[in-house]
Amino acid sequence: MDHQLIVGLEVHVQLLTQSKLFSGCINRFNPDEPNSQTDPVTLGLPGTLPVLNRRAVDLSIRTGLALNCEIAPFTRWDRKQYYYPDLPKAYQISQYDLPIAADGWLEFVADEETGERRRVRLIRAHLEEDAGKNLHDDSGRGGESRVDLNRCGTPLLEIVTQPDLRSAADSRKFLEELRLLLSYLEVSDCNMQEGSLRCDANVNLKVTTDDGHEVATPIAEIKNLNSFRGVEAAIEYEEQRQLEEWQRTGLKMGDVGGEKETRGWDADRGITFSQRGKEEAADYRYFPDPDLPPLTVSAEWLEEVRATLCEPPADRRERLQAAWALSAYDASVIIDRGRRLADYFEEVARLCGDGKQAANWVTQEVLRIMNDRGIEIGDFPISAPVLGTLLERIVSDAITVRSARTVFADLLEQAEGSQPVTVDDVDRVIDAKGLRKVEDTGQLEAAADAVLARNAKIADDVRGGKTNAVGPLIGQVMKEVRGADARAVRELLLKKING
Amino acid sequence: MSLTRASTDELLQLLDSREVSAVEVATAFLDEIEARDEQIGAFLTVDRDGALTAARTADERRAAGESAGLLGGIPVAVKDLVCTRGLRTTCASRMLENFVPPYDAHVVRRLRDEGAVLLGKVNLDEFAMGSSTETSAFRRTVNPWNSEHSPGGSSGGSAAAIAAGLAPLSIGSDTGGSIRQPASFCGVVGLKPTYGRVSRYGLVAFASSLDQLGPLSRDVSGSARLLQVIAGHDPQDATCLNVPVPDWTGQLEQPLEGLKIGVVAEQFADGLDDEVAAAVRAAVEVYRGLGATVEEIELPHARHSVATYYLIAPCEASSNLARYDGVHYGHRAEQFDDMVDMYAASRGEAFGSEVKRRIMLGTWALSSGYYEAYYLKALKVRRLIRQDFDDAFRRVDLIAGPVTPTTAFRTGELTGDPLAMYLADIYTSIANLAGIPGISIPAGISQAGLPIGLQLLAPSLEEDRLLRAARMYERETNWHTRWPASL
Numbered sequence: 001m002d003h004q005l006i007v008g009l010e011v012h013v014q015l016l017t018q019s020k021l022f023s024g025c026i027n028r029f030n031p032d033e034p035n036s037q038t039d040p041v042t043l044g045l046p047g048t049l050p051v052l053n054r055r056a057v058d059l060s061i062r063t064g065l066a067l068n069c070e071i072a073p074f075t076r077w078d079r080k081q082y083y084y085p086d087l088p089k090a091y092q093i094s095q096y097d098l099p100i101a102a103d104g105w106l107e108f109v110a111d112e113e114t115g116e117r118r119r120v121r122l123i124r125a126h127l128e129e130d131a132g133k134n135l136h137d138d139s140g141r142g143g144e145s146r147v148d149l150n151r152c153g154t155p156l157l158e159i160v161t162q163p164d165l166r167s168a169a170d171s172r173k174f175l176e177e178l179r180l181l182l183s184y185l186e187v188s189d190c191n192m193q194e195g196s197l198r199c200d201a202n203v204n205l206k207v208t209t210d211d212g213h214e215v216a217t218p219i220a221e222i223k224n225l226n227s228f229r230g231v232e233a234a235i236e237y238e239e240q241r242q243l244e245e246w247q248r249t250g251l252k253m254g255d256v257g258g259e260k261e262t263r264g265w266d267a268d269r270g271i272t273f274s275q276r277g278k279e280e281a282a283d284y285r286y287f288p289d290p291d292l293p294p295l296t297v298s299a300e301w302l303e304e305v306r307a308t309l310c311e312p313p314a315d316r317r318e319r320l321q322a323a324w325a326l327s328a329y330d331a332s333v334i335i336d337r338g339r340r341l342a343d344y345f346e347e348v349a350r351l352c353g354d355g356k357q358a359a360n361w362v363t364q365e366v367l368r369i370m371n372d373r374g375i376e377i378g379d380f381p382i383s384a385p386v387l388g389t390l391l392e393r394i395v396s397d398a399i400t401v402r403s404a405r406t407v408f409a410d411l412l413e414q415a416e417g418s419q420p421v422t423v424d425d426v427d428r429v430i431d432a433k434g435l436r437k438v439e440d441t442g443q444l445e446a447a448a449d450a451v452l453a454r455n456a457k458i459a460d461d462v463r464g465g466k467t468n469a470v471g472p473l474i475g476q477v478m479k480e481v482r483g484a485d486a487r488a489v490r491e492l493l494l495k496k497i498n499g
Numbered sequence: 500m501s502l503t504r505a506s507t508d509e510l511l512q513l514l515d516s517r518e519v520s521a522v523e524v525a526t527a528f529l530d531e532i533e534a535r536d537e538q539i540g541a542f543l544t545v546d547r548d549g550a551l552t553a554a555r556t557a558d559e560r561r562a563a564g565e566s567a568g569l570l571g572g573i574p575v576a577v578k579d580l581v582c583t584r585g586l587r588t589t590c591a592s593r594m595l596e597n598f599v600p601p602y603d604a605h606v607v608r609r610l611r612d613e614g615a616v617l618l619g620k621v622n623l624d625e626f627a628m629g630s631s632t633e634t635s636a637f638r639r640t641v642n643p644w645n646s647e648h649s650p651g652g653s654s655g656g657s658a659a660a661i662a663a664g665l666a667p668l669s670i671g672s673d674t675g676g677s678i679r680q681p682a683s684f685c686g687v688v689g690l691k692p693t694y695g696r697v698s699r700y701g702l703v704a705f706a707s708s709l710d711q712l713g714p715l716s717r718d719v720s721g722s723a724r725l726l727q728v729i730a731g732h733d734p735q736d737a738t739c740l741n742v743p744v745p746d747w748t749g750q751l752e753q754p755l756e757g758l759k760i761g762v763v764a765e766q767f768a769d770g771l772d773d774e775v776a777a778a779v780r781a782a783v784e785v786y787r788g789l790g791a792t793v794e795e796i797e798l799p800h801a802r803h804s805v806a807t808y809y810l811i812a813p814c815e816a817s818s819n820l821a822r823y824d825g826v827h828y829g830h831r832a833e834q835f836d837d838m839v840d841m842y843a844a845s846r847g848e849a850f851g852s853e854v855k856r857r858i859m860l861g862t863w864a865l866s867s868g869y870y871e872a873y874y875l876k877a878l879k880v881r882r883l884i885r886q887d888f889d890d891a892f893r894r895v896d897l898i899a900g901p902v903t904p905t906t907a908f909r910t911g912e913l914t915g916d917p918l919a920m921y922l923a924d925i926y927t928s929i930a931n932l933a934g935i936p937g938i939s940i941p942a943g944i945s946q947a948g949l950p951i952g953l954q955l956l957a958p959s960l961e962e963d964r965l966l967r968a969a970r971m972y973e974r975e976t977n978w979h980t981r982w983p984a985s986l
Contacts, residue, residue: 041600044822046703048597051737081841081865090821147826212756285865290708292737345502365660463701478698 002208004265005239005247006355008163008169009199013188014130014196021129022050022093022292026335031192034135041151044088049291054078056155056426057100059187060127061297061305062367063157064101066185066312067122071302075100076294080284085147086132094128096286107314108177112328113114117314120174121162121220122477130154151195157187163202167256168235172228174175175199180313191225199225203238204253207246218240218251218258222265223270234265266350313415316342324355333363340365341377344384351388356393361391362403365408382408396422400447403435434482446478448492459497471495502527504982507573507721508637510667515609516560521554525616529573532665534616545586545619550574554617560614567613569728572660575610578619578657580627581606581712582701586617590703591635592625594823594830594849594918600823604701605736606670606712608731613728620664623655625851626820627677627705629653630920633910636855639658644949644983648907650683657715657927658685662950663933664986668725669715674705675928676809677901678713679939680742683902683952686941687982688969689715690722693959694934695740697726698733704819707738707811709931719940719970723922726962745963754971755964758791761895763798766926769972772905778943778951779901784900785975786968794895798887801929803880808928809921810864810877815859820854858918881932888933888958897968898956901926902939906949926954936962940969941978949985 020027023041030037041048064071078096104122109115132152137143159178165171178273179190179197190197204219220238225231245251251258255276262276288294307361313335320331320342334345341362360468366387370380390407399407407429430436438444451473452459461469470493477489502524508591513519518986529543529547537943544673557572582600583606589595603611611618624634632640632655640655642648643663650659654671658681661669671678674689682689683898690713704710714725727748732741736880761782786795825831825845850858864873891898902921915918935956942953954973955967973979 040600043827045600045602045828046588046598046822047600047699047701048954049736049738051698051735081818081821083821083824083839085838088822088827090824091818095532283867285818285867285870286872287814287818287860287865290706290738291704345837 001210003243004208005166005168005235006163006206007168007203007235008173009165009166009430010200011159011161011175012130012198012200013063013159013182013190014090014217015155015157016186016188017053017055017059017155019053021053021056021155025153026404029191029196030150031148033366034146034150038152042149043430044090045464046159050289052075052292052295053155055242057297057421058305059155059310060100060125061302062185062308063159063182063187064104066127066181066305067101067104067106067125067159069101069104069122069125071101071297071300072098073097073297074098074294075297077289077292078286079245079289080286081130082376083284084131085145086134086149088132088149088152092129093289093292095126097188099124099126106174106178106181108170108174109314110173112332115328118166118170120238123162125157125159128156128158129236130156135378136140149192152277162258162280165193168239170237172232175231176228177314180336184310184313186339192228195226199231201225201231201235203235203237205239205242205246216244216253218253219260220263220272221260222263223275225265227267230265233267233270234272237270238263241272252415292383305345310339313339313342320345320355324349324359326355326359330359330363334359335368337367338376344377344380345386348388348391351385352391352395354391357391357395359390361387369412382411382421385423386411386421386426389423392428393426398437399430399435400437403430403433403483406433406435436483438481438484443481444477444484444489444492447477448489448496451480452493452496462497467494470497501664503531505667506717507667507720507724509808511571512897514557514561514567514708518869520568520618521557521561522551524572525550525554525618525775525973526800528618528666529732534664535595536590538641539622539643539659539663539665540638541663541665541742542576542619543591543622543637543656546586546617546748548587550616550618553614555613557614557616560884569724570610570668571614572616573614573668574618574666575614575725576606576618576621576653576657576660576669577610578623578669578671580623580672580703581607581666581670582703583617584888585682585868585922586620587702589637590626591623591637592849592851593636593853594846596636596739596830598828600701605698605733606682607701609729609731610943615668615728615940616968617890619668621660623656625854626674626703626816626854627653627674627710628816628857629914630676630680630923631908631910632681633914636851636853639910640763642907642949643986644907645685645947646985647909648661648949649684649910649912650920651684651903651907653681654689654715655681658682658687658689661685661687661715661717664982667717668721670712670725670729671715672702672705672710672712673927673931674709674711674812675931676922678715679902679927679937679952679954680923682715682939683954684907684950684953685979686944686950687715687717688719688722688938688940688979689713690726690962690965691930691936692962693740693936694931696936696960696962697737698731698736698739700733700735700739701913704815706815707819708815709733709808709812711931716909719966720751723751724909726966730962734887740960749793749971751961751966751970753967754789757821758789758897758968759895760784760786760793760892761796761898762793763801763898763900765797765801766900770904770922770925771901774943774945775901775903775951779899779953782942782953782972783971785898789971789975793892796891796895796898798884798886800880800883804884804929804932805922805925807877807880807884807932808924809860809882810873811932813857813861814865814874814877817858817865820850820858823849825849848963853917871913884929885933888929888935888956892958895962896957900954900956902952902954906945906947906951919946928949929955935959936965938965942972942976942979944981948979950978
């Protein structure tokens with residue numbers, strides 16, 4: 001007996017709009033002040049009406065285009081009806097049979113070493129309003145349940161994949177690539193902890209029996225996975241559970257008792273658990289919302305949005321390797337940290353003309369400081385033009401890498417003192433500290449001769465084979481000629497001693 | 500002349516000439532309500548303080564030489580299905596018995612902006628579901644012409660208030676005839692505008708694709724003026740049309756030249772009361788006498804209008820009323836076992852039987868397996884009805900006909916037979932399905948002393964034509980000047 005894991009994902013993405021999908025009410029994550037981000041429309045008060053936030057459609061189209069989808073020229077809004085306390089209208093405005101985007105795909109890198117990409121087909125992406133949140137008393141003392149409607153009405157794009165994923169690790173990698181793309185598109189902040197990116201996984205197995213028959217196990221939909229680790233672990237767990245269940249019961253998809261099941265993920269215990277009885281298939285009584293006119297997406301609108309697209313991170317990762325001779329690792333470190341850092345890197349690389357040098361500085365110095373301070377590149381005190389100029393001085397051999405570190409530290413200090421750092425500060429600091437490499441060989445020669453004359457004993461030792469003894473002499477020369485390159489001084493001294 | 504017998508134009512004249520103050524006008528109506536509404540039953544909430552404050556503001560504006568607005572100091576009664584900030588809005592339902600909206604409906608904002616004096620909130624069928632105001636959870640409204648008869652509905656309070664001289668103007672809503680039918684029963688003018696002409700923001704939804712707010716008044720001019728105030732684009736209602744609002748009041752007295760009136764023969768067949776038929780025919784003759792030509796037309800799908808209406812409206816209603824679940828506001832049962840039981844008990848206790856009937860009809864018709872056969876088919880018939888009107892209005896300018904098959908029925912006469920009550924919407928619901936404007940104007944009194952209405956229908960956005968044609972008839976007749984004998 002053999003088996004193959006089959007996974008399809010439903011990914012819910014909260015869109016970064018100023019206001020909610022159908023009202024002017026502010027849209028922001030704010031769990032500390034429940035029900036403060038509401039208005040009569042959000043509360044579903046009698047007499048209120050929805051009005052579409054076109055910005056949310058812009059962001060949905062942008063996402064759809066980046067996911068290689070067809071964008072619907074004509075779509076509409078449907079009411080999905082069910083009773084739940086976090087849904088004050090008792091219906092969710094969604095898109096039932098005419099999603100804004102359909103038939104797309106996204107590739108993810110399945111193998112870091114070889115760069116092998118795998119393609120996951122996307123069935124659809126539709127726009128809908130998020131529900132609020134029910135907060136239950138977890139103490140077990142039967143306290144009151146409460147409802148927070150801050151989240152209610154937030155624009156939510158639901159992206160549904162074909163069941164193209166074949167392992168838990170792939171599922172995680174796909175989701176990470178999707179998250180990265182969405183953050184590059186600046187359509188969502190994709191924070192899984194805060195719920196702006198949520199994932200449900202549809203999981204089952206294709207079992208090949210010993211006599212060569214292929215059968216499918218019942219599908220389980222695992223709800224509300226709120227971390228990448230959780231996605232991978234839940235699918236891994238479910239694969240084992242379904243395999244054991246199959247071996248125990250032989251229950252197949254389509255059998256009585258083999259209907260699709262909704263399961264939750266208990267991250268603490270590392271198990272999935274049955275949430276909703278299989279027989280309770282809901283009838284949502286979808287029908288077109290009479291409060292909202294259908295939506296026509298004109299060719300002009302589509303082109304307007306297309307102009308806001310950016311290079312997808314997967315392509316950019318490959319391009320950085322090719323254009324700037326980066327390792328796959330360095331390219332990933334830069335790309336994965338987000339579009340603004342990639343922009344920063346590329347500007348630095350262009351200005352200094354050396355991708356490797358730029359990558360070293362960005363992935364080491366810049367990222368280290370960003371991580372230490374917990375800031376993003378937009379708040380980093382040394383701009384790309386400044387760093388690019390500084391690195392150009394290394395590349396053009398005007399200063400040493402070591403001197404550049406000194407200048408960098410100095411510029412950071414200047415920024416601490418709330419003095420904005422400009423490009424001009426680079427050369428000013430180099431000169432003030434006398435770090436510019438001395439190109440006047442005459443001055444160096446004179447200094448070397450003087451130092452050798454004072455240290456004939458050491459020169460003899462060196463000549464006798466103790467090459468390392470030249471060290472103190474280098475220091476003396478450099479003391480006399482500030483900005484001299486140590487390696488050049490060493491060579492000069494050795495040449496003079498050894499004739 | 501008694502202030503409460505005056506028309507809107509007469510009141511404005513008295514106010515503008517400073518012969519009377521807005522406070523005096525408001526006080527006259529408030530006192531009349533206090534004295535006589537116990538018997539009429541039009542009002543659910545009377546806002547004496549709010550009305551007097553608004554009246555004082557209108558007086559102050561006039562005293563300061565400022566414009567007091569298009570309705571400066573004119574009292575208006577508002578159907579209790581329209582949200583008023585800080586003032587209880589019950590929809591005549593136990594469900595919202597204590598609901599106080601934190602916001603004003605768009606029309607209420609417009610009324611306040613134009614200096615209107617809101618007297619209070621008037622009775623209706625629960626959530627506007629009914630044709631007699633008998634499904635109100637709170638009180639019975641009588642027909643001021645005969646207290647044993649219904650004022651019609653669902654805007655029964657709006658029509659009765661005007662017929663009884665308790666308000667010169669009122670706001671009603673019309674989903675299948677709920678402005679025009681009570682206007683007809685009570686002998687007043689009632690207009691349902693083109694769908695999208697007036698913002699629905701703040702109108703508690705019954706059937707979203709059919710609901711439309713409109714004016715009721717003693718005469719055509721009053722409705723023209725009230726429509727002038729409430730019509731126009733509102734960005735808070737995505738179905739509200741962004742089209743210019745013509746100067747209806749300014750053009751009202753200009754007669755229409757070469758008017759072509761269509762009459763639907765089928766409307767005069769079985770089921771139409773003889774006296775009503777005769778009054779409508781006489782009205783058509785009045786137009787002929789004014790130079791209009793009259794042409795028989797057909798609306799081939801109109802016979803399906805009630806069936807179509809009673810699928811679409813309950814489907815939308817079942818969805819619109821789902822929010823009343825006792826969780827966030829409104830009635831919540833005190834005794835329940837679990838969450839589902841809380842929903843069931845709260846809704847079971849607070850909704851009346853007609854509302855429940857329509858919620859069940861709509862829920863069933865939208866269910867998986869029935870949706871295509873009922874809701875989708877109804878939408879297709881609706882398109883055919885629209886097409887009928889498009890064809891008809893290529894030949895004629897207006898369609899004249901009855902508003903209702905009979906004059907006001909007796910209270911209780913039809914409550915045991917919902918289907919008979921539904922069938923009485925036959926002439927009015929077609930306008931809602933087609934989205935076109937319609938008006939009911941007084942056109943006779945039956946031998947039993949009950950008013951008879953004439954309905955005029957016009958193409959979309961042709962309220963101007965509708966009002967001017969209505970005014971042409973009104974000038975030739977005096978039905979609108981009659982008062983019930985009991986007054």
